[in-house]
Amino acid sequence: MNAPLLKPALKMPPRESTSQQVYELLRTAIVNATLAPGRAISEIEMANQLEVSRTPVRESFRRLAAEGFLKVVPQVGTVVSKMSRRELMDALFIRESIECAAARLAVKAPLEEREALHRLMLRQRAAVDRGDIEEGLNKDEDLHRGLIDLSGHPRAWEPVRQARAHMERVRRMAIPELQSNIKAAEQHERIAAALVAADTEVLVRELQAHIRLIEGFIEGISARYPDYFED
Template identity: 35%
Template sequence: MLDLNLEGREPIARELHAALRQQILRGVLVPGTAISEAPIAGRLSVSRTPVREVFRRLADEGLLEIRPQVGTFVAPIRLSAVHDGQFVRETLECRTVRLAAEAAGRDGAGLAGQLEAQRLAVAARDEVAFFGSDERLHSELTRLAGRPAVWDVIQGVKVQLDRVRYLSFASQDWFEMLLVEHERLVERVLDGDADGAEAVMRGHLRTVFAAIERLLHSKPEFFSPRR
C-alpha cells in the first residue's frame, strides 16, 4: 500500500523521493509492484513533472525499473550490488574504526547515546528507530576518526545492502545480535583497542552474508534472479 502522507515541510519532489525510497527500502513496496506517475500526481495535486523526476532518481539508485511503453516497477534486490556495498563498507569502515580507536581525546557520549537508543528500539521492536540509530552510530565513528566525509561515500553505494538490512529486522534475534555487536564495537573503540575494533567491525559487516542466505529461502521474491 503506497503511503503518501507527506508533511509538506520541504519541496514536494524531495519529500516524495524520501517517502518512496523509504517504503522500498523497508520492503513495504515489494519488487514488481507497479507505480504510476498520474495517480501520484493527482493525489498530491501537482504536475507529473516532479513525480517523473523522482522516478528517475529512484531508477538511478536501482530502486525502480522504468520500462518504456510498459510501466514503472519496484526493482528487485541485486545481489551483486549488495556485495559491492558490503565490500566498500568493510574496506572503509575497518580503516576508519582503527583511526577512531587510535584518536586522542575520544568522546564516547555520542556512541553511548546511540547504544541507549538502540536498546529502546530493540525493546519496542521499532525497526525504523533502530536503523536510524545504527546509521548514526556508524557515522559517529567516522567523525571520531576525523573522516566524516567517508560516511557520505558509503551512503552512495549501500542502497541495495540497506534493503537486505531492513528485511533482516523481521527477526528479533537479529535486532539483539546487532545491538550486542555494536556494544562490543564501542567498547573496543573507547578502550583504544584498534586491532579489536577492526576485528569486531569486520565480523559485524559480514553478518549480511548470513542474512542473504536466509532471505533467499524465506523471501525469494525480493531478489533478482540475475545475481
C-alpha cells in the same frame, strides 16, 4: 488502482522542497519494502497518492533509477528493482573497505567523542529492547555515520549511505524473521566498547563481522522470498 500506500508517511520537514520530500518518501518506501521488489509503479499513481504534480515524482524517479532502486522494463514501465546478490556483495565490499578504514582512525579521536558514540549505542540498544524498530534503525545509522565522522573524513559517508540503503532492504525484511536488529545491537555493544578502549584490532574485527552479518540475512530472505531477487 492500488490502495494508497504512501500518503500517511508524508511527514517531511516543511523546509524540504517538494521534490526532496517525494524522493525521500519513495526511497524509504522501497528500502522498507512498502513498495516491494518487482512492483510496477507509475508517475501518475504516485502523484495521485501523494497529491503532488508529476514533476517532482518524475525527478524522484530519475534519482532513484540512478541509484539502482528503480528500472524501466520494456512493455511494463517503471518497476521497483529486485535485489541482486552480486550488487549486495558490492555494497558489502564498499562498506567494509570504508568503515574499517574509518575505524582505524576513529580510535585516535578524543575520548569524550568516543564516549559520546558509546552513549548513542546505549540509546540504540534501548530502542531495540522496547521494540521501537524505526528508532533503532535511525540510531543504527547515526552510529555508523558517527564512526566515520570520528575518522575525520565525513564525506566518506555518502558512498556508505548508498551501500547501506541497498543492504537495508534485506535487513528490514530480516527483522521479524531473523531478529536482525537484536543481533546488530549486540554487535554494536562490542564495537562501541572497543572504540572507547581504543582497541583497534578488536574494533575492526567486530565491525567487519557486523557488516558481514548481512550475508546470512541474504541467504535467509532469498530462500523465503525468491521472487524479490533477480539472481
